[in-house]
Amino acid sequence: MSVYLYALLSGHPASACGQGICAEPLRLVASGGLVALVGDVSAMPEVTALTLRAQDAVLRRLAAEVDAVLPARFGTLLADDAALADALVQRRVQLVQALGRVAGCEQMTVRVWGDGPIPSPPRDAEPAAGPGPGTRYLTDRRRAHEAAHRVPELEPLRQRLGDLVRAERVERHDRPPLLATVQHLVARGTGAHYLDVVDACRTGLRPCRVSVTGPWLPYAFSEDAA
Amino acid sequence: MTTPSRAAARQILETADDSLLDLVDNLLNRGVVISGEVLLGLAGVDLVYLRLTALLCAADRVRPRGEP
Numbered sequence: 001m002s003v004y005l006y007a008l009l010s011g012h013p014a015s016a017c018g019q020g021i022c023a024e025p026l027r028l029v030a031s032g033g034l035v036a037l038v039g040d041v042s043a044m045p046e047v048t049a050l051t052l053r054a055q056d057a058v059l060r061r062l063a064a065e066v067d068a069v070l071p072a073r074f075g076t077l078l079a080d081d082a083a084l085a086d087a088l089v090q091r092r093v094q095l096v097q098a099l100g101r102v103a104g105c106e107q108m109t110v111r112v113w114g115d116g117p118i119p120s121p122p123r124d125a126e127p128a129a130g131p132g133p134g135t136r137y138l139t140d141r142r143r144a145h146e147a148a149h150r151v152p153e154l155e156p157l158r159q160r161l162g163d164l165v166r167a168e169r170v171e172r173h174d175r176p177p178l179l180a181t182v183q184h185l186v187a188r189g190t191g192a193h194y195l196d197v198v199d200a201c202r203t204g205l206r207p208c209r210v211s212v213t214g215p216w217l218p219y220a221f222s223e224d225a226a
Numbered sequence: 227m228t229t230p231s232r233a234a235a236r237q238i239l240e241t242a243d244d245s246l247l248d249l250v251d252n253l254l255n256r257g258v259v260i261s262g263e264v265l266l267g268l269a270g271v272d273l274v275y276l277r278l279t280a281l282l283c284a285a286d287r288v289r290p291r292g293e294p
Contacts (some may be wrong), residue, residue: 220252
């Protein structure tokens with residue numbers, strides 16, 4: 001048997017953990033101040049629509065009973081509890097920080113659609129700062145990184161959402177019609193209000209269109225935790 | 227250790243609604259990774275994600291909320 005990791009929790013759920021995606025009893029493993037939700041399975045679960053929905057459902061049910069949930073990536077299998085504890089100890093600081101970041105929050109996913117990206121504003125007339133090629137190279141790298149994580153098409157929506165958004169993750173695709181995926185971390189229970197704001201803002205986003213799904217567990221805000 | 231087959235990936239994506247596509251994205255591409263060794267067992271995930279991206283980019287899937 002191996003240990004299948006579902007999530008890290010901020011505490012112990014009040015009720016029983018129930019069953020996992022292989023109908024195995026779920027249990028909690030406490031290590032270094034972290035609480036891991038796991039099941040004992042004989043093999044890696046297959047990736048099917050059923051198992052994906054089942055894993056999300058397991059996490060949603062328990063998320064309602066704790067303040068913070070960091071979902072694990074599907075298919076996270078470890079040899080035993082000792083291997084899990086070892087992995088958690090090595091990343092304890094980042095994981096605790098990530099749990100704090102998503103406490104009381106859920107995720108909304110915005111996809112930005114259009115015929116093509118809005119042209120970037122012209123670069124500053126001055127060349128990349130710095131006396132040498134190394135500095136110019138690093139400056140260009142920074143600019144490229146910033147461009148990959150910027151969605152100016154969404155700026156009118158950002159202004160309307162204001163403090164509703166606690167954190168943001170941006171992934172530009174620039175493969176029309178899909179231009180970008182933007183993940184927003186919002187307080188639990190504010191998803192409906194978030195959707196209303198988006199609907200009220202659609203006209204201001206033209207020629208781009210947006211589609212929204214959620215609320216989700218904070219998947220996109222867990223991936224950089226370790 | 228089982229890996230998802232091409233057939234499994236196709237079955238998921240060709241029968242998926244929008245919420246399932248986001249579920250695929252969230253569960254297979256995001257979430258905490260506490261052991262890189264484990265993910266080697268899911269080599270087929272890249273295929274799933276590529277297909278997901280292709281589907282999301284298909285114009286006929288653009289159905290913004292509140293629009294027909």
